Amino acid sequence: MVPTHYYLIVGAALFTIGVIGVLTRRNIMIILMSIELMMNAVNINLIAFSSHLQQVTGQVFAIFVITVAAAEAAVGLGIVIAMFKNKETMNINEIDLMKW
Amino acid sequence: MLETVLFYVFGSLAVISALLVITRHNVVHSAMALAVTLLSVAGIFLTLQAEFLAGVQVIVYVGGILVLFVFVIMLISVNRAITERQFNRQWMLATLTASVLIIEFAYVIYQGKDSFRLPPAVAPTIPVAGNTELVGTALYTNYLLPFEIASILLLVAIVGAVMLSKKKTQTED
Numbered sequence: 529m530v531p532t533h534y535y536l537i538v539g540a541a542l543f544t545i546g547v548i549g550v551l552t553r554r555n556i557m558i559i560l561m562s563i564e565l566m567m568n569a570v571n572i573n574l575i576a577f578s579s580h581l582q583q584v585t586g587q588v589f590a591i592f593v594i595t596v597a598a599a600e601a602a603v604g605l606g607i608v609i610a611m612f613k614n615k616e617t618m619n620i621n622e623i624d625l626m627k628w
Numbered sequence: 629m630l631e632t633v634l635f636y637v638f639g640s641l642a643v644i645s646a647l648l649v650i651t652r653h654n655v656v657h658s659a660m661a662l663a664v665t666l667l668s669v670a671g672i673f674l675t676l677q678a679e680f681l682a683g684v685q686v687i688v689y690v691g692g693i694l695v696l697f698v699f700v701i702m703l704i705s706v707n708r709a710i711t712e713r714q715f716n717r718q719w720m721l722a723t724l725t726a727s728v729l730i731i732e733f734a735y736v737i738y739q740g741k742d743s744f745r746l747p748p749a750v751a752p753t754i755p756v757a758g759n760t761e762l763v764g765t766a767l768y769t770n771y772l773l774p775f776e777i778a779s780i781l782l783l784v785a786i787v788g789a790v791m792l793s794k795k796k797t798q799t800e801d
Contacts (some may be wrong), residue, residue: 541730541790588767
């Protein structure tokens with residue numbers, strides 16, 4: 529039986545790696561992948577507590593998180609394609625159309 | 629015992645390949661490392677007796693979202709992006725800030741680890757129904773409204789993605 533806080537540590541590590549990815553990378557695809565990493569970290573925490581408390585609620589909410597992740601990926605990649613058609617770049621430093 | 633070994637294997641695999649995701653220069657390599665991370669997370673779900681979620685993770689994440697990522701990478705030329713600078717100028721500051729974050733997480737979790745010991749009466753009872761049945765019952769009874777809202781969210785996302793990536797017709801301009 530693995531203690532619950534080990535799972536929480538794995539979740540925290542994945543979440544922090546996702547944060548580092550979002551903050552440091554300049555390629556928009558990798559930023560979207562880092563967001564998926566953070567969603568996975570949240571799912572690990574939800575299911576760890578679901579198993580810890582012997583309640584199924586955490587797993588239901590993990591399904592909702594996966595739904596939101598799928599919607600986010602679809603819209604995000606649509607934005608990436610629309611942007612690539614206009615600017616021919618994946619570098620976020622060159623996408624500054626709305627910078628004032 | 630087996631559960632512990634599997635947890636260490638899947639946990640370390642997930643963290644190592646997540647590090648690969650954010651450090652590789654080639655986007656395709658990052659996507660492949662992300663596949664390993666997602667499958668390891670599915671394995672972690674299995675060690676937590678969440679079989680249905682492990683299946684959903686493999687089908688939706690690896691079979692859906694990741695294929696979408698690879699598809700978009702295929703549409704977009706990656707050759708120019710590899711030769712460019714990959715990291716921000718502020719990457720050192722960002723890594724430092726995130727390290728503070730992980731230290732805070734670890735500290736808080738270790739401070740509260742005693743509260744994870746439940747009284748033996750509540751601790752592991754074998755559920756009467758299967759995992760999938762339990763999740764399905766909860767989803768269609770207590771959480772029916774969030775379930776319907778999630779379906780509307782998916783519909784909106786479909787319409788949004790189609791609108792964003794379709795060609796402009798002549799009449800619109």
